[in-house]
Amino acid sequence: MDDEREIADYVSGLVDEIMRNQAKTEVYYSGSKALQRIKEVTFDLVISDIVMPVTDGFSILEYIAKCSRKTEVIFLSVHREFDYIYKANQLKAIKYIVKTEDVKTIKKIIEQVINGIIKKKIEQAQVVIDNLEIEKADGVQSEENLIESICSYILDNLSNDLNINQIAKIFHYNATYLSRIFKRYKNCKLSSFIQEQKMEKAKAYLLESEYAVAKIANLVGYQSPQAFNRVFRRKIQMTPQAYRRMCKKAMREELG
Secondary structure (H helix, E strand, O other), X not given: OHHHHHHHHHHHHHHHHHOOOOOOOOOOOOHHHHHHHHHHOOOOEEEEXXXXXXXOHHHHHHHHHHHOOOOEEEEEEOOOOHHHHHHHHHHOOOEEEEOXXXXXXXXXXXXXXXXXXXXXXXXXXXXXXXXXXXXXXXXXXXXXXXXXXXXXXXXXXXOOOOOHHHHHHHHOOOHHHHHHHHHHHHOXXXXXXXXXXXXXXXXXXXXXXXXXXXXXXXXXOOOOHHHHHHHHHHHHOOOHHHHHHHHHHHHHHHHO
């Protein structure tokens, strides 16, 4: 078990080295915990052992193949288990690393996958930019499409620290202009919309999970539980803990 933890930490360190610590990496020593996290957040890359107790690599791959097709997967194993490789590739194209390979080979495979992910992101961003440039000529319709694209981006990135300047930069628009048209179409400030969506997501976590409030704060993009608690209390008129207790009580009463 200690060996597996060391390998997981070592591979995470390689990713940090390749990305020069510019990407957020998360390490889980349990397949079950890793799968739960993958259901909460869309990762660009998942590196997993094939054989694990309770939840193995194939269970993780099956979920990704069904619900998170954009996530790339690298499998780790002690041996060149070609039957496993064949089975995995029937679900989704993957890369495969034998743990006994030398560091140079392992790093090269990870670099290839990461470079492929970066290339796809650049291509996708260019498509969005090109489409927005085309739509600018369409006046009002273009603005409507822009607002819907922004809303979709916000909903997909609630775990991040979102703000108007960051969003304006991503969509290549002036922040003041973006704020003005967003308020015109949505009848609320962009900052208020972001906060509202974060609170709705937080309420869902409080109701449907047993996560600690500090973890939920992180999942909806707050840097500290204290900041999250202040906003939640101001918007919902009660603390997160009180909201959870109220919902659980209502559910028990409904069930009789």
